[in-house]
Amino acid sequence: MSKKEKGEKPSNFIRNIIIEDIKSNRHGGKVITRFPPEPNGYLHIGHAKSIVMNFGFALEFNGRCHLRFDDTNPTKEEQEYVDAIKEDVHWLGYDWGEHLYYASDYFDKFYEYAEKLIIMDKAFVCDLSPEEIRAYRGTLTEPGKESPYRNRTVEENLDLFRRMRAGEFKDGERVLRAKIDMAAGNLNMRDPVVYRIMHVPHHRTGDKWCIYPMYDFAHCLSDSIEGITHSLCSLEFEDHRPLYDWFLDQLQVECHPQQIEFARLNLTYTILSKRKLIRLVEEGVVAGWDDPRMPTISGMRRRGIPPAAIRNFCERIGVAKKESVVDVALLEHCIREELNRAAPRVMGVLDPVKVVIENYPEGVEEELEAINNPEDPSFGIRNVPFSREIFIERSDFMEDPPKKFFRLAPGREVRLRYAYFIKCTGVIKDQETGEIKEIRCTYDPATRGGDSPDGRKVRGTIHWVSASHAFHAKVRLYDRLFDHPYPDRAAKNGGSFMDFLNPNSLKTMGSCMLEPSLKDAQPGKVYQFERMGYFCVDKHDSTSGSPVFNRTVTLRDTWAKIEKRFRQQQGQKSRKKRRRNRK
Ligand code: ATP
Ligand code: MG
Numbered sequence: 314m315s316k317k318e319k320g321e322k323p324s325n326f327i328r329n330i331i332i333e334d335i336k337s338n339r340h341g342g343k344v345i346t347r348f349p350p351e352p353n354g355y356l357h358i359g360h361a362k363s364i365v366m367n368f369g370f371a372l373e374f375n376g377r378c379h380l381r382f383d384d385t386n387p388t389k390e391e392q393e394y395v396d397a398i399k400e401d402v403h404w405l406g407y408d409w410g411e412h413l414y415y416a417s418d419y420f421d422k423f424y425e426y427a428e429k430l431i432i433m434d435k436a437f438v439c440d441l442s443p444e445e446i447r448a449y450r451g452t453l454t455e456p457g458k459e460s461p462y463r464n465r466t467v468e469e470n471l472d473l474f475r476r477m478r479a480g481e482f483k484d485g486e487r488v489l490r491a492k493i494d495m496a497a498g499n500l501n502m503r504d505p506v507v508y509r510i511m512h513v514p515h516h517r518t519g520d521k522w523c524i525y526p527m528y529d530f531a532h533c534l535s536d537s538i539e540g541i542t543h544s545l546c547s548l549e550f551e552d553h554r555p556l557y558d559w560f561l562d563q564l565q566v567e568c569h570p571q572q573i574e575f576a577r578l579n580l581t582y583t584i585l586s587k588r589k590l591i592r593l594v595e596e597g598v599v600a601g602w603d604d605p606r607m608p609t610i611s612g613m614r615r616r617g618i619p620p621a622a623i624r625n626f627c628e629r630i631g632v633a634k635k636e637s638v639v640d641v642a643l644l645e646h647c648i649r650e651e652l653n654r655a656a657p658r659v660m661g662v663l664d665p666v667k668v669v670i671e672n673y674p675e676g677v678e679e680e681l682e683a684i685n686n687p688e689d690p691s692f693g694i695r696n697v698p699f700s701r702e703i704f705i706e707r708s709d710f711m712e713d714p715p716k717k718f719f720r721l722a723p724g725r726e727v728r729l730r731y732a733y734f735i736k737c738t739g740v741i742k743d744q745e746t747g748e749i750k751e752i753r754c755t756y757d758p759a760t761r762g763g764d765s766p767d768g769r770k771v772r773g774t775i776h777w778v779s780a781s782h783a784f785h786a787k788v789r790l791y792d793r794l795f796d797h798p799y800p801d802r803a804a805k806n807g808g809s810f811m812d813f814l815n816p817n818s819l820k821t822m823g824s825c826m827l828e829p830s831l832k833d834a835q836p837g838k839v840y841q842f843e844r845m846g847y848f849c850v851d852k853h854d855s856t857s858g859s860p861v862f863n864r865t866v867t868l869r870d871t872w873a874k875i876e877k878r879f880r881q882q883q884g885q886k887s888r889k890k891r892r893r894n895r896k
Contacts (some may be wrong), residue, residue, distance in 0.1 A: 325632040327573055330541060331370060335861035340542035340571075344376030347414075347541050348402065349532070354587030355602040355609045356401045357622065358644070362578040365627035367545060368407040375869045379539055380409040383529045384417045395516075396712065397602070405620050412847035416535050417517045419510070423526045423534055424478070426564055427489060427508055431470045435563050436507055437463055438473040439490045448497075450503055456496035457503045463492065477510055480523045484510050485736045487523075490531075493559065501556045505529060515876040532567075533557040541570040544803035547577045548636065578630065580639040581606045581798040584810055598814060599794070604853075605863050606794040606818050616791065617839040619848025622651035630858040641793070645874035648865065652839055652847045657692055659683045660776040661827040661842040661862075663788055665704035667780060668752045670735060673701040676780070681762070685729045697828055700733050701778035706845075709775045710752055712740060719772035721752065730843060734760040734771055776843045783826040788848065788862045790820040825862075836858045844868070 329524075335342050346367040349362060371378035380402060384390050402409070412501035439462045441449065450840045451457030463474075474489055476482065489508035497503055507530045513524045535546045550557075551574045561569045577585075584590065585608060593599050593607070602609050605616035613623065628648040630639050660683075678700040686692035705721065714722040721727050726736040733756040741751040759766050763774070796804045796815035831840070836852040847865040854861040 319763065324842075326634060327543070327545065327575060327632050327866075328370070328373075329368070330571075330573060331374060332446060334542070334571075335374065335887070343542055344370060344374040345379070345542045346371050346538065346545060347379040347381050347536065347542055347833055349381045349416075349535070350398050351386070351389075352391065352398060353386070353389040354394060354591055355397050355576075355607075355611055357585050357587070357590065357610065358580065358583075358613065359578045359585040359608075360625075361405060361623050361625050362612060362630070363547075364402060364405055364407060365624055366632060367573070368402075369628075370543070376542070377412060378407070378409060379412040379414055379541070381414040381416065381535060381539070383518065383528070383532065383535070384415055384502045384515070384526060387511065387513045390516055397611060398777070400666065401614075404614060405610065405614050405623060411523040411865045412539075414535070415517060416531050417515060418534055419538055419827050420518060420522055420526075422538060423531055424541045426534055426560075427526070427530075428474065430491065430507070431474060431489075431565060433563065434438070434467055434492065436470070436489055436491050438463050438470050438477065438487055438503075439463070440487050443485055446506070449556060449623050451495070453500070457500075459495045460490070460504065463504070464793075474508075477508070477524050479526055480512070482510055482546065484512055486510060490579075491530075491556075491559070493556075499552055499555055502559070505556060519656070524747045529553055529556050530560060533560050534564075536570040537561055537566045537568045540568050544570040544572045546572060546574055548574045548634070548808065549577075549771060550574055560593065574634070575632045576634060576636045579636070580608065580644065581638055581641045582793040582795045583641055584795070584800055584801070588803075591812060592811070593794075596811075598811070605789075605791050608794075614837075615849075615852060616863055617652075617728075617783075617837075617847060618648050619655060619839070622648040627653065638799070640872065640875070642872040642875060646870055649847070649868070649870055652841065652865065654688055655840045656839045656847055658687070658843050659828055659831055659840045660697065660778055661786075661788070661825060661831065661845065661848070662704045662706050662776065662778050663790075663822045663825045663842075664707045665778075665824065665826045666710060666749060666752060666775070668703050668705050668735070668754055670701050670703070670754050670756045672755045675701055677701070678782075681731050695830055697731065697780050697830070698779045698782040700779045702782055703729070704780055704783060705729075705752075705777045707749075707777055710737075710749070711751070720775055721773070726769075726771050727762050727775055728760075728771050729777050730774050731763055732761075732777070733757060733763070734765060734769075776845075778826050780826070782829050784829060784832055786825050786827050786831075786860060786862060787854075788822045788825045788864065789851075790822060790864045792818050792820075794818050827862075831860060832858055836860075841868075 315524050348364050348367045368378045425477050441460055449458045460832045482731045490504045491507050493502045495503050508524045508526055511525050514520050554572045557572050603611035603615045626644050678698055680696035681699050682694050683697045709720045710720050711718050721737050723737050726734050728734055735756045737754050739753045743750050774815040797813035797814045800810040800813040834850045836850045836855050838848045839847055841847050846867040848862040849859040849865050851863050
């Protein structure tokens with residue numbers, strides 16, 4: 314039995330560390346993780362990777378995972394984002410229980426720790442301007458220069474720091490810095506800033522503070538205060554780990570969590586940076602954070618992507634220590650896999666053309682049985698109405714078809730899904746434009762249900778809706794937001810990721826005809842329109858009895874092809890190897 318069949322998770326280096334730590338009783342055998350978003354934007358699929366990992370490990374090892382808002386920069390943070398993040402984490406299927414925290418709840422403690430550092434002569438108040446601090450910092454090849462304020466007495470530092478807090482100085486006039494080593498090889502250790510002055514009210518603490526701690530100081534202390542055992546963060550913090558440890562060592566805290574870095578998720582055809590996503594929203598490129606084309610959790614939810622597909626995707630990509638870019642086709646594959654299981658089938662014609670069945674009696678209608686999900690009999694069956702006039706997809710008919718076209722054409726016969734065989738007898742065109750207005754057919758009453766008793770075969774099966782029963786709806790076809798696989802990288806040569814927006818990322822189909830069972834489809838529900846893809850009822854624009862559909866994903870699975878080719882190549886290689894070995 315494979316690991317997957319046994320329900321075991323594939324191993325990765327973080328899981329291995331945790332298992333070892335439990336064995337050796339490090340951290341008392343406990344596993345306490347946290348997901349620490351900064352509430353300055355909406356969560357995206359990259360955050361989902363971190364969420365699935367942090368909450369996943371907590372669940373797997375009987376520990377717990379905290380949701381902590383890293384809200385130490387009041388200029389960019391808002392309550393709207395806090396609420397959205399909570400909703401998204403819950404929707405993904407995780408629960409922090411009573412462990413909801415805010416770094417801002419620790420502002421008093423951080424302040425005490427900062428004074429402690431000063432008293433230990435490990436921090437000083439510096440009057441250099443931000444530009445001067447940068448200039449004094451040195452480079453990777455040159456050591457930095459010590460600040461002229463570095464040797465202030467403890468008393469003077471304490472006095473100045475208290476006056477910073479009291480609001481005596483303007484923004485940028487002074488900072489508190491750790492006193493470490495201006496010649497350190499790691500630039501983060503060259504007397505980093507610990508506190509800065511910002512006369513900006515905070516969304517939770519109001520006007521109480523005009524000094525705010527820097528990320529590196531606040532983060533390790535928040536982890537320590539909460540008793541975190543494993544502090545998982547993305548690779549860019551690897552160089553910050555010595556500082557993380559330095560603060561905790563100097564302050565001799567009781568709990569010293571272990572920082573472990575992993576590679577961020579990058580996806581082809583996708584931007585995963587809140588700063589850039591904000592730009593798309595602010596410049597009106599998309600219709601908000603939850604535009605179905607956005608890689609945000611809320612956009613994906615509105616698009617109809619099930620949370621299980623996202624969790625599954627995150628499990629499959631695994632956790633590594635090396636940067637890589639994941640093919641977005643894998644995400645789409647996981648979405649199809651989940652929806653194939655979970656979405657009922659229906660029929661909808663996106664670009665309709667009318668078909669009149671000449672030998673079907675006028676004024677008659679009948680109900681035909683259709684299967685709701687061939688993957689799962691428990692979905693049952695439904696009745697779809699049939700009558701003399703139907704709509705089919707315009708692209709399912711060709712007047713002058715090439716050889717390999719197996720759908721409807723003059724003189725050719727196709728199967729109408731769940732209904733009858735029909736044969737085309739002619740077309741009626743618009744006199745002026747030449748556009749096909751109507752297709753004329755005959756049907757074979759003996760083929761009811763879609764099978765011919767005489768064993769006659771047809772090559773094509775097409776979907777349809779009964780013209781008098783179908784209803785008119787708007788359907789939006791979404792595609793990738795960018796038409797370049799690496800919009801970020803491609804933008805490096807002087808351009809911007811905005812140069813790679815896909816002009817066809819949204820196509821609105823205004824005259825779709827859908828089967829009547831969809832009339833009362835509930836917002837958020839996803840269906841498979843047979844042969845056309847998966848479609849979700851939009852939660853903003855649908856009204857009762859008049860749903861608007863968003864395409865979640867098409868049916869064409871490019872990832873399955875990639876995997877198949879890969880397996881074939883592997884097979885060829887091992888066959889070659891075996892042959893070589895035999896020789
Ligand atoms: P962005 O670069 O989009 O602004 P961020 O890292 O600033 O993201 P935070 O709110 O600080 O966003 O992130 C919260 C957590 O999510 C952090 O632990 C961070 O490492 C993780 N995270 C963010 N982006 C990704 C990603 N692409 N892949 C994996 N984890 C991520
Ligand atoms: Mg961040």
